[in-house]
Amino acid sequence: MRMNMKYKIIVDSCCDLTEELKMDQHFQVIPLTLQVGDTYMVDDETFDQARFLRLVDESAECPKSACPSPESFKLAYEAADAEGIFVVTLSQHLSGTYNSAQLAKNLYEEEHGKDKKIAVFSSDSAASGESLIALKIQELCEAGLSFEEVVEQISGFRDHMLTYFVLENLDTLRKNGRLSGLQALFATALNIKPVMAGDHGVIVKLDQARGINKALNKMIDLAVKSAVNTEKKILGITHCNCLERALYVKDEICRRLKFKDIYIVDAAGVSSMYANEGGIVMCL
Secondary structure, X not given: OOOOOOEEEEEEOOOOOOHHXXXXXXXXXXXXXXXXXXXXXXXXXXXXXXXHHHHHHHOOXXXXXXXXXXXXXXXXXXXXXXXEEEEEEOOOOOOOHHHHHHHHHHHHHHHHOOOOEEEEEEOOOOOHHHHHHHHHHXXXXXXXXXXXXXXXXXXXXXXXXXXXXXXXXXXXXHHOOOOOHHHHHHHHHOOEEEEEEEEOOEEEEEEEEEOHHHHHHHHHHHHHHHOOOHHHOEEEEEEOOOHHHHHHHHHHHHOOOOOOEEEEEEOOHHHHHHHOOOOEEEEO
């Protein structure tokens, strides 16, 4: 009979975990730091979403994030009582967190050798997308798979995962230059909401609609057309201070597709920065 390996799942703070998972000793969160103007906030249990969103709204500048240092990941590797360590980060196209975690692995192995096996995954996603990967790692570890088997399966799982999002507020896109001021002005005046997706970790615009509900329905339509084998998948939804909207998306997509489980969570700091108030991220 195969013995389950001792494992640790280390994620950055863009991985939106439920309170229950935060208490699970298999998980550890390494926080990013957020900056709005001259104010810095660590994205940990002290993060105040309401204050952060208010500062973002009042600031003319785009909020920024600073990735954790390689040292913070290395310390986590050293402290982990585990044979296998799995690290899941925000898409490497959105943040330097993946590079930080990978550099920490190299530093750890130079200093300690390979007494622990470490795998670092760029999620090619964010928010609940990271969460789904972390949950899948736990499921495979608990099923008794070897470190190498988990790595192989997670790479395939990530590459087939779908990430969609709809933004209520276009200010962040305007402030970071993804939308010109004129485009944002027209979009706001006409109540146009973009439907976006992650394409191998890069944000792309798929469609748009007038009004948030029409945009959410377009997002659901796109997901239904692309999704396969959903009865074996978890539906993950991150919302930024808009639980009713998340429940609407859940109800609408679940009328058309079956899932093995549903995971809904409010956005922590980094997800709040990207999604902004009223934003929805859906992963499956």
